[in-house]
Amino acid sequence: MNFRQLDLNLLRVLAAIHRSGSVTAAGRALALSQPATSNALSRLRDHFRDDLFVRSPSGLKPTRLCERIAPEVQAQLQLLEATLTERDDFDPAHSEMRWRTSLSDLGEMMFLPPLALALRQQAPQAHLTNVSVAADDVPAALESREIDFAIGILQPRHRGVRADLLFREHYVAMTSARWRPANGKAGRTLSARQLAEAALVVASPTATFHGSVEQMLVRMKLSDRIVLRARHFGALPELALNTDLLTIVPQMYAANVCERLDMRVWELPRTVSPNYDVRLVWHASTAQDPAHQWIRSQVHRLFGRMQAAS
Structure with missing residues (x-):
């Protein structure tokens, strides 16, 4: 007996005949014709090399082999049906997801x-x-x-x-509140020249989605203005707060930092900081x-x- 060669659809017929005690009734329950149900039973008998059901005055009776396997087949089919038809609702209040x-x-x-x-x-x-x-x-x-x-x-x-x-999002420059550009007016936006005269600190984490900061500085030919590289963005605010260093960070992060620390945010030239x-x-x-x-x-x-x- 090779289970891999068994047509699993036949197991539905086995369970239905065992349940009803009748080939005709089983076929009706499965929407199969009487000949199709009889053919399925014949194939089951060939596979298991057992009659599975024998005729009696009260209908078909299961053999000892059938009595052993049919209830288990029925239970597994019910479990499979419940699994496939059950709604997979998600209750966040009680989920351990x-x-x-x-x-x-x-x-x-x-x-x-x-x-x-x-x-x-x-x-x-x-x-x-x-x-x-x-x-x-x-x-x-x-x-x-x-x-x-x-x-x-x-x-x-x-x-x-x-x-x-x-x-x-876009990048901005962030410094201590005391920091001023070396030359020119201290407006809302730094000029390219003012940025080129600043000493920079940047984050260079090993795995980050913000590698574009250094790429931007390379395009501007300002990579030689980087005097300090930190591994994490979290170190940048303190480094800029207590030194004359300027750091370039996403605007969302700068806004968050300025709620907690006495920092100043400067816009970068539009040609410098793309969205x-x-x-x-x-x-x-x-x-x-x-x-x-x-x-x-x-x-x-x-x-x-x-x-x-x-």
Whole structure:
């Protein structure tokens, strides 16, 4: 007896005949003709090398083999039916869902606290883990389910990876409130010359979605003005606050820092600081999953508010 050669559709016939004690009744329940049901029973008998059912005055009676396997087949079919037809509702208040995301160190500072607050308020038993994944490796990590979603300066062009624009962002310069440019008027926007005369501190994390800061400085031929490189964006405010250094960071981050520290934000020349897009990305295989839909809706609610104004 080779299970791999068994047509699993026949097991529905076995369970139906066992339930009803009649080939005709079983066929009616399965929307099969009497000949088709009889043929299925014949194939079952050939496979199991057993009569399975024998005639009696009160109808078909199961053999000892059938009596052993039919109830188990029926139970497994019912379990499978329940699994396939049950609504996969998601109740955040009681779910113990575990999501995995990928955020850069700056993304962790900007996005993780609001997400954590939303989870504690609405899904207190759920879990969220930030996994370090380089931007180029995000599509593969989504496909392998290493992560469930990512937020950052991402432009996925891989099949199966979907993306939503959350907001558009641009870079600004940030200094201590006491800092002034070496020459020229201290207006709202620094000139290219004023920027070229400043001493710069930048973040150079090993895995980040913000490598474009240094790329921008290279295009401006200002990379030689970088006198200090930190591994994390979190170090930049203190470094600029207590020195004459100027740092270049996303405007959203600068606004957040200035709520806590005595810093000044300077706009950069428009030709210097192009806009860039911050996206939420996920894999198509989770598009209809209620738990994943819920967490993505939270990301949109918390961080997608600037999209309409972009």
